[in-house]
Amino acid sequence: MKRFAGFLYKEIYHIIRDMRTLIVLIGMPVVQLLLFGYVLTNEIKDAKIAILDHSKDEVTSELTQKFLSSGYFKLSRELQSENEINTLFQEGDIKEVIVFEEDFARKFEKDGNAKIQIINDASEPNTANLLVNYTNAIISDYVRQSNRTSTAAPGIIPEVQMAYNANLKGVFMFVPGIIAMLLILISALMTSITITREKELGTMEVLLVSPLRPFQIVLGKVAPYILIAFINVVIILLVSNIVFHVPVRGSVVLLLAESTLYIITALSLGILISTITNSQQVAMMLSLIGLMLPTIMLSGFIYPVENMPLPLQIICQLMPPKWFIIIIKNIMLKGVGFTYVWKETLVLLGMTAFFITLSVKKFKNRLE
């Protein structure tokens, strides 16, 4: 035990001595979060729209008012005829045109089938998609509030529900993804580097010849990073809550426990990488390309898994971050308890056990 403590101290000295890396490790999550939250956000403000109102009645003016006061849209032009729409889009300034059909108010109140045409400049598909969603949300909101219809289903527009992120805040979606990505980065990358560094320096030879057991070496290597990664989770949660008002609706304890499980998954991946290679550079490349990229691309963090071709979907199921993101989204945004995420937790637990067994088996007692 004393031996292990001595080893652990040494690892802590290494980390403290390399202050710059430590600052990067602690500071990076904040920077990333702010980047994703502010700069790379897919929220839209003041998108320029044009309105073609064939009806010009009470309902259309109310709806128009609602659109414009939402903050998402800004009225650029009022159109008189459909012919103008094409040239307008070609100019490229206008992102969306909303067309009310004739006799809108009457059809809405009596028949419940008033039609709104929403035309988008889909050369930017993501923006177009978002704008449609915003528009839909505003319309259905109006329908719900107006209450003037006697018909059960007014049916102007198919209802689009923006559940759990009523304001469509991008940062809500990013926070779980960022946690998943950063934990992989810190845990896997740093462990694989710290172990391969000993191999490169030749100190691993002496460590192996010493009475220290391999599992003590590995544990001593990863223990400090568990702590650092855990601190990171806390920082990310705090910053996202204070700056972006991202809530943690579920249990914080459960969230932190699941995060710790995921940290251990990532660490075991890092150990696995370090058993494959003897060079720090290879370890770094493997961690970045083999772990970071898939975490961003295949975990559902940015691209929805359901839209991928089947082979990729299968690969996605094998990505630990995919399951972790589901878990924390559920806990943070839906506020559910363990009974709703136990399946995903079990998957993650299985993966962790698999990777730990594999890496301990592969971590050799000798040089070959």
Add this chain to the structure above:
Amino acid sequence: MEKNAVIAENLSKSFKKVNAVKSVSFGIGKGELFGFIGPDGAGKSTLFRMLVTLLLPDEGKASISGLDVVSDFRKVRNILGYMPGKFSLYQDLTVEQNLNFYATIFGTTVKENYHLIKDIYVQIEPFKNRLAGNLSGGMKQKLALSCALIHKPEVLVLDEPTTGVDAVSRKEFWEMLGRLKHEGITILVSTPYMDEAILCDRVALIQDGSILRIDKPDEITKSFGKPVFAVKSDRTHDLILDLKSFRGVEAANLFGNQVHVVMNNSDVDAGQITTFLKEKGQTSLDVREIEAGIEDCFIDLMINKS
């Protein structure tokens, strides 16, 4: 010598294409200072790594203090001090932290065995708060030796400890090894420098994975049996070529500023060589018969083996 502290029997190890160590056997007595002398790539490091339980031998066995290096490897690791070819120091830790670290992982303290490393450590103690990475080569070597010694190993294995270290530090280092021997520690040391061979109790000349000869250094030189001449002139390069054309010359090699010539018969004297060289146009000649050195013996063994 007392009973053998290190025994190797027909140790062999090959990597993909190279037979690094070929059926090597030896016995090293307790408290002996034993040198493995051979050029780079001779298989010294591979041999040492098998002895210190880092590599598994393909064939043969080895034991340290009676403990098999394969089956009892955990016990072996407790009684072994090992200093690999690269000084195994943590560059970003201080001198003191390095030493304390190695003491702790071997379950001891610096205080407990301070007497062992005292002679060495006093020289680096003034720099104990300096990072190991900022030490000079000789200092690093002394620190690495202290780290390998701090748990009072029964057997100390030093892989090329003097490579890349200045001449003064090399000399001091060998003096330290001499003192450690008196503590009863068995020392195995490898080196590519043949002049260090005479500082060992016994040496094994090793080349291409095989041991050419094991003996006391003076026995090796005594049993050489061929006349050796040291020749000096002011045109050293031509000198070797000229000498090789002389009858009965087995080898002519440059040693510093002179050429050592080994003859295959003893009916030649210095005068004959001088006359021959003068005919070749060499000037400022100095030819003397000398005792064979360990290097002459080693080169001779290498030539006659191949």
